[in-house]
Amino acid sequence: MSIEVRNLRKAFGNFVALDNVSLDVPGGELVALLGPSGSGKTTLLRIIAGLEPADQGTILFQGENATDRPVRERQVGFVFQHYALFRHMSVFENVAFGLRVRPRKVRPSEREIHETVMGLLHLVQLDVLAGRRPSELSGGQRQRVALARALAVKPKVLLLDEPFGALDAKVRKELRRWLRRLHEEVHVTSVFVTHDQEEALEVSDRVVIMNEGRIEQSGTPEEVYERPSTPFVYGFLGDVNLFHGRIHQGHVNIGESELDAPEWAHASDQAGVAYVRTYDVELGLIRSGTSSLEAVVRHVRAFGPMVRLELDLVDGGRTIEAHVPRGRFDALRLGKGERVYVSPTSVRVFAQPA
């Protein structure tokens, strides 16, 4: 089932949580809402679920207006950040809850309930723990029970609020992959909220990046990572260096160096910021053309395939970060305090708001 969000607005007192947000989630897709805390992503998710009313705007499920539909009639599955499992019920009863509270006429028989619940527990690999209480499970196991419980009512839409937020890094990675596989199996339209860019890029079909109650960009993980459309997205996805300078007729001047910025061919002497990914730099021992910046090595972290260097720019005194392949680093034989020339290989320039 597809979800369409039209011109949604929501304020809590003076704080605007959502400012005219519109969003399309095609049926069967797995979409990530990504943003820092306070960006409105959880509020958006809760409004889609019906747990929070919107001040303005409409929600369409499969083209039908669902804005005023009560929560229990929306047929959504919701997975809470802290699981919200019923603490006094066994794992089995937690998953069975959605089936047991149905009106008598549409309630499945005890045998059907047993089959559905055990099937779901098998899917989340917890069938042997059906009799346990939530308090006897680990965080990752609880999260999987919460997922099984949400799936038990055969939701049209699955909504997950920071599903892996409270888990440690290793369990998180496993569950991430597992969620991706589960989605391929169940194929229910899913929206999940996260503040972890890696998680969003790795798991989802589409990433929606939010900031201060607005959607900054939405697209496939490749699109948003390779072609960020706003400075915020550039800064939020991956490590990036900022160079402040002046844009003038297709060039940016940073100190004494000059970088190409062909998309700004008609700009005349305006303030701008050049964004350069940490790995989009070439290091050399001698100056190469006008685009290289002189720097001094401040710190080297030489483990793993990429060597990470902290460099102090001679001009302006700012510190930047550069990631270079180990082979290149070995060839340069750089050490702390040595002089190096940095040439950005890929630059994205944004005008600085006056």
Next chain:
Amino acid sequence: MTSIAIPRPAASAPRAITRATGESRAVRWTLTAIALVFLSLTLVLPLVLVFAQALSKGFSTYWQAISEPDALSAAKLTLLVAAIAVPINLVFGVAAAWCITKFDFPGKNVLITLIDLPFAVSPVISGMIFVLVFGAHGWFGPWLLEHDIKIIFAVPGIVLATTFITSPFVARELIPLMQEQGADEEEAAIVLGAGGWQTFFRVTLPNIKWGLLYGLILCNARAMGEFGAVSVVSGHIRGETNTLPLHVEILYNEYAFAASFAVASVLTLLALVTLALKTLVEWHQRRSAVESTETDSIPERIVA
């Protein structure tokens, strides 16, 4: 081979900690002794005295005092009042705690403050308020007289006063508990399709049952033991509007000490039973709290 004397920190550690953080033996003993003497004088001694006085003239006098018609009618009235006031406060307390903790609405803080009012006001004043409102010279006095409805100096007045005095117990017990639990589980239930009553009976109630029971026990103890407010509205009519605490006072004022203490001993027994129940419930509550916080110590089963 050289042998090096290695100190055994494991064995001496607890003593070291006591020495580092504790007080000297004399101070500890003095403090404990003060506490024990104080407790014996104010709690244990009166308790023993009540039973000693009650049985001072033999068991037959004791039995006579608690089985005479006036005492029995006082006991009946006390039970009746508790049987009405406690259920009313059960409903009120749960409803108040529910709306305070699960919803946001204007006037919420006023409601929280008002719930504490019966604790803040002297019980005698509470009784006076009811006399002022429902008494013969009160606001509704003439109207009630016209329709031949008796509230003050009658059972309804006693029930009203007791209900008012005992109204905070359940709500005050539940509000912090429900605030701590949050609304997550209720939201989960609603998303899964549960209705309001289903959510309450299947999710909320099981989570608060021990706290609720605890509140009810305290509420019941106070409802049976309330003196001040009931004394003002009751009129002390023997065999009609006398509750057990009022009956104790009347007997005492009539110099029937043994009888007075005999009836008092019944109330005291009730208090002891209440304490035992309270301890039992607290023990259960703590156990279920520990159960729900035991976390993450179980090793993760590998996914996939």
